[in-house]
Amino acid sequence: MNTQQILKDSEDRMEKALDVFRNDLRGLRTGRASPQMLDAIRVDNYGTMSPIRDVASVTCPDASSIVIKPYVAESLKEIEKAIRASDMGLAPNNDGKVIRLSIPAMSGDQRKKIVAQIKKSGEAAKVSCRNIRRDGNKHFDDAEKAKTMTEDDRDKGKAKMQDLLKAYEGKIDALSASKEKEVLEQ
The missing domain is CATH 3.30.1360.40 (Gyrase A; domain 2)
Structure with a gap:
């Protein structure tokens, strides 16, 4: 696998992890019927x-x-x-x-529990993305060991993988913050 293939595969997998997190958030009770x-x-x-x-x-x-x-x-x-x-x-x-x-109105305690659940689910999504990064980095190491990639290319690929991870962690944080705000404001 070359750098582009590894990054594309990792990005696809991170997008799936983000979709799972979005679906988890949709199922949460926020005080409004859905x-x-x-x-x-x-x-x-x-x-x-x-x-x-x-x-x-x-x-x-x-x-x-x-x-x-x-x-x-x-x-x-x-x-x-x-x-x-x-x-x-x-x-x-x-x-x-x-x-x-x-759908009854939620109490303050229920809201706090749901916010904690959002944070836990968001952290699980981030861990999933970090595991995907680990797998991608392993592919870079394996390609370098197999002499299909130079050390410089491996290091550049790992840097791009880290940037990809940061981007997806940012998306997860933004979704979490948005849902927490929705839960706490109602």
Whole structure:
């Protein structure tokens, strides 16, 4: 692998780590209703665990409620059971056709816990990016040992890899700060 290939592979992998972090942030409860809050919940759909979006329509008629309308009426009880089993602390209100979820306002303690969760998730994303950098640096070392790259090229590649890592850590920090601000302001 040459320098460009190693950097491209590492950048693609860091972008995937950033996408995972973005998806983690979407699923966090911020006091405002959002269909993405339910993305992590899986429902037993004829023996297969499926996301709620695959078995029902999820909408937010206002900022403090979510309405779930199953495509098949029989899955109503399974959706309700999955929501109750989740650690989101939501109480589903089943009227026989749809499930309504009221999103209560968050207390100061809940906000602090969510901010701590954001920081923990952000740090995990950074660690993932650092592991990708380590793998990329190993590729540079291996290429230099195999005499397909000079020492200077290896060192320049490692410097570019470090710059790439700093850029992605900055993106992760910016996403974290934005989400923390959103959680604390409401």
